Amino acid sequence: GAGVSQSPSNKVTEKGKDVELRCDPISGHTALYWYRQSLGQGLEFLIYFQGNSAPDKSGLPSDRFSAERTGGSVSTLTIQRTQQEDSAVYLCASSLSRGTTEAFFGQGTRLTVV
Amino acid sequence: GESVGLHLPTLSVQEGDNSIINCAYSNSASDYFIWYKQESGKGPQFIIDIRSNMDKRQGQRVTVLLNKTVKHLSLQIAATQPGDSAVYFCAENYGSGNTGKLIFGQGTTLQVKP
Numbered sequence: 001g002a003g004v005s006q007s008p009s010n011k012v013t014e015k016g017k018d019v020e021l022r023c024d025p026i027s028g029h030t031a032l033y034w035y036r037q038s039l040g041q042g043l044e045f046l047i048y049f050q051g052n053s054a055p056d057k058s059g060l061p062s063d064r065f066s067a068e069r070t071g072g073s074v075s076t077l078t079i080q081r082t083q084q085e086d087s088a089v090y091l092c093a094s095s096l097s098r099g100t101t102e103a104f105f106g107q108g109t110r111l112t113v114v
Numbered sequence: 115g116e117s118v119g120l121h122l123p124t125l126s127v128q129e130g131d132n133s134i135i136n137c138a139y140s141n142s143a144s145d146y147f148i149w150y151k152q153e154s155g156k157g158p159q160f161i162i163d164i165r166s167n168m169d170k171r172q173g174q175r176v177t178v179l180l181n182k183t184v185k186h187l188s189l190q191i192a193a194t195q196p197g198d199s200a201v202y203f204c205a206e207n208y209g210s211g212n213t214g215k216l217i218f219g220q221g222t223t224l225q226v227k228p
Contacts, residue, residue, distance in 0.1 A: 033216065042203060043218035056215060091157055102148060103216055105157030
């Protein structure tokens with residue numbers, strides 16, 4: 001596609017349920033990032049993938065959070081046993097290479113845990 | 115820690131005036147910096163970037179200045195327009211080169227008064 005696509009755009013879930021958020025990066029981009037943005041806050045780094053290298057998971061806030069990237073393309077961020085503090089906008093970005101080039105962002109998934 | 119901070123959370127300027135948004139970064143080894151603009155309900159959009167071997171870079175109506183001595187970054191917007199109203203984030207390639215990852219600051223809200 002022309003840009004980074006995320007789905008769903010909005011997700012409301014009950015506390016304790018698991019959720020999956022999807023990101024389709026720009027074709028050919030080897031680096032993929034996940035960030036979390038709480039209301040009125042900056043972008044909190046969660047995880048990123050670069051090609052076939054082991055992902056950098058240093059930003060994941062707890063073991064309830066995990067992410068996969070299949071075939072070097074689509075990525076799924078999974079949050080297990082959701083808590084109210086997980087409510088935020090989850091943003092995905094991709095770039096040609098990590099750290100040294102512009103990252104292009106999707107529109108985000110707004111997650112609300114009730 | 116891994117943080118990029120902004121000096122002012124909100125900046126209010128008159129239409130037509132110049133705007134200056136400041137950013138302090140923490141990692142002296144960071145070698146690449148980006149400014150992003152985020153409008154309400156959208157993902158961040160690239161504005162301009164600069165590498166550590168430069169101290170100034172100009173774009174269309176925007177200029178980024180880098181002072182590595184004091185680890186300070188600024189974004190200057192000339193002749194600010196109502197469409198410039200948004201939250202502005204700086205980001206650094208924390209760690210340098212291909213080992214780094216993009217870390218974002220808290221953001222500055224720019225309000226343009228007509």
